[in-house]
Amino acid sequence: MFRLSNDFNQIDASLSKRYLILMEKIALRSDITLPRTIKISYCKNCKRLYKGNSRVRITGKMLKISCISCGDIRRILLD
Numbered sequence: 380m381f382r383l384s385n386d387f388n389q390i391d392a393s394l395s396k397r398y399l400i401l402m403e404k405i406a407l408r409s410d411i412t413l414p415r416t417i418k419i420s421y422c423k424n425c426k427r428l429y430k431g432n433s434r435v436r437i438t439g440k441m442l443k444i445s446c447i448s449c450g451d452i453r454r455i456l457l458d
């Protein structure tokens with residue numbers, strides 16, 4: 380499902396967004412936690428993939444990803 384969204388991102392951003400929302404809904408309904416790698420690869424605020432749409436900065440043990448389209452900043456603790 381995520382790969383599908385990833386593929387569509389190159390073609391149509393809005394379609395990719397729809398797939399991400401759908402993927403979240405399915406995960407919620409079936410009680411699955413999405414893998415971390417998937418979780419950190421898209422913006423939770425505007426549902427856009429970070430690929431080519433973000434600024435990543437590493438400060439100490441923190442990974443800061445800022446979304447260019449909505450300005451949302453996510454902090455991820457590196458282990």
Ligand SMILES: [Zn+2]
Nearest residue numbers: 422425446449
């Ligand atoms: Zn965003």
